[in-house]
Amino acid sequence: MSSSAREQIEVAVRAGQELVGANFAGVDLTAANLDGANLPRVSFVEADLTNVSLRFATLTGADLSRANLTDANFFGADLRFARFSDAILSRTDLGSADLLGVQGMSSGADDEGHMSPGGHEEIHAGGHQSGSLDNSRTCSKCAGLVSDDANFCQKCGNPLGHNL
Numbered sequence: 001m002s003s004s005a006r007e008q009i010e011v012a013v014r015a016g017q018e019l020v021g022a023n024f025a026g027v028d029l030t031a032a033n034l035d036g037a038n039l040p041r042v043s044f045v046e047a048d049l050t051n052v053s054l055r056f057a058t059l060t061g062a063d064l065s066r067a068n069l070t071d072a073n074f075f076g077a078d079l080r081f082a083r084f085s086d087a088i089l090s091r092t093d094l095g096s097a098d099l100l101g102v103q104g105m106s107s108g109a110d111d112e113g114h115m116s117p118g119g120h121e122e123i124h125a126g127g128h129q130s131g132s133l134d135n136s137r138t139c140s141k142c143a144g145l146v147s148d149d150a151n152f153c154q155k156c157g158n159p160l161g162h163n164l
Contacts (some may be wrong), residue, residue, distance in 0.1 A: 013037040
């Protein structure tokens with residue numbers, strides 16, 4: 001896509017337009033600020049999203065397969081049922097993101113809350129993952145961010161067992 005296509009995407013996002021099912025395959029959005037964007041079922045296949053900010057964005061059912069997501073920020077984003085098959089997830093921040101049904105991503109986070117690339121498996125609840133905020137972790141049932149000292153998840157009511 002040309003730089004004018006990039007500008008059109010950024011303008012649409014800033015205007016609050018919903019870009020349902022849009023095809024942005026191969027687009028270069030390096031360092032773009034798309035915070036709060038409404039992008040359900042969008043295709044970012046093979047897109048360059050290096051250092052992009054998609055904080056609190058809606059990307060439900062989006063296809064991010066083979067995309068470069070190095071240093072991307074998805075804090076608080078709705079990524080339910082998104083596909084990350086063969087995506088580059090180096091230093092990608094998924095803190096507080098909704099990861100229900102995500103495919104193609106390993107279920108482990110590093111000590112800073114960043115995900116590493118995985119196979120084609122669906123992410124499963126089990127244990128907890130480190131969040132990107134200090135003194136927090138992720139609920140094993142709903143992937144919601146909870147305080148380290150919490151006994152129950154406020155989002156789903158899951159007993160965390162840590163302090164019980």
